[in-house]
Amino acid sequence: MALPTSIKLFEMAPRDGLQNEPGTLVPTATKIELIERLANAGLTHIEAASFVSPKWVPQMGDATDVMNGIARKPGVVYSALTPNLKGLEGALAAGVEEVAVFGAASEAFSQKNINCSIAESLERFEPVLARANEAGVRVRGYVSCVLGCPYEGDISPQKVAEVAKALFDMGCYEISLGDTIGVGTPLAAKRMIEATRQQVPIEHLAAHFHDTYGMALANLYAVLEEGISVIDAATAGLGGCPYAKGASGNVATEDVLYLLEGLGINTGIDLQAVIDTGYWITNELGRKPSAKVALAKGISRQ
Ligand code: HMG
Ligand code: MG
DSSP: OOOOOEEEEEIIIIIIITOOOOOOOOHHHHHHHHHHHHHTOOOOOEEEOOOOOOOTTTTGGTHHHHHSSSSOOTTTEEEEESOOOOOHHHHHTOOOOOEEEEEEEHHHHHHHHHHSOOHHHHHHHHHHHHHHHTTOOEEEEEEEOOOOOOTBBOOHHHHHHHHHHHHHHHHOSOOOOOOOEOOHHHOOOOOHHHTTTTTSGGGGGGEEEOOOSHHHHHHHHHHHHTOEEEEEBBBGGGOOOTTTTOOBBBBBHHHHHHHHHHTTOOHHHHHHHHHHHHHHHHHHSOOOOHHHHHHHHHHOOO
């Protein structure tokens, strides 16, 4: 067992965390403050916004104002989702330095989420990558439903590997593998990584696990053993996908940090500052963090 010696943490709370927030729209100023607090806590990769159709995802409708409003901290990458050229143009105008396209390993989910087949989505991403490349902007690629689909059930590891390879060959520098509905278990997660790493080098793969069934940390530990060294997580365990009914939040950044500290893997991120940020944002949303570590340690008394 050789665990990675360092881990890149990709913070999801401002995008995956808030995109599915029911009820009233989260104010732009709150989103901006969240992003700035996360950067101050030491997070260096923050998915800050999503340039998707506001009719499909109203919570992300202020992406331009969010991106323009944040005080950018040197050394921090603020990225955004861009499903098509229209989204990319908006993101470029707002000065992003990194974007992400998102596909799926499930046909039904692809249709529900982005209104096209997997093959069509890959065709649609080609010009996005070409334009981003021209603008000197890196592109990350997501594959959703890697451990199960809300519409199709089981998904084969080979299908995940195939879509991940297509995104990687197209020029995505990193492929984030999403257990969108959090149904995976450790052995399935390992098998999925073992199939995918044969197509995409392991250092270009990331784990993006939702915690619906409480398995996300166990699954993460399993894939760390496979050599995964990039983890997506959301402070306070915020998150979900509007097109994956019942899916709960991402694995909580607080819980991942505690796990990594226990494994002797230093991230340079201030756990207590993340916990405090989690209490702050969930208070704004009218609830408590779902991160176990945040509940155990509590907010600091500044
Ligand atoms: P469409 O309706 O097929 O696209 O949507 P269209 O090109 O026919 O355009 C229809 C309308 O949308 C037009 O407006 C366009 O201008 C507008 P109208 O003429 O009707 O007024 N439009 C846009 N507006 C703003 N920004 C854009 C944009 N594109 C078109 N970029 C589309 C296709 C992909 C846009 C749509 O299906 C969509 O926005 N889907 C949102 C999907 C989404 O955001 N899902 C959640 C994120 S993915 C996720 O959470 C999973 C992940 O976390 C990993 C995991 O957990 O697995 C990443
Ligand atoms: Mg997600």
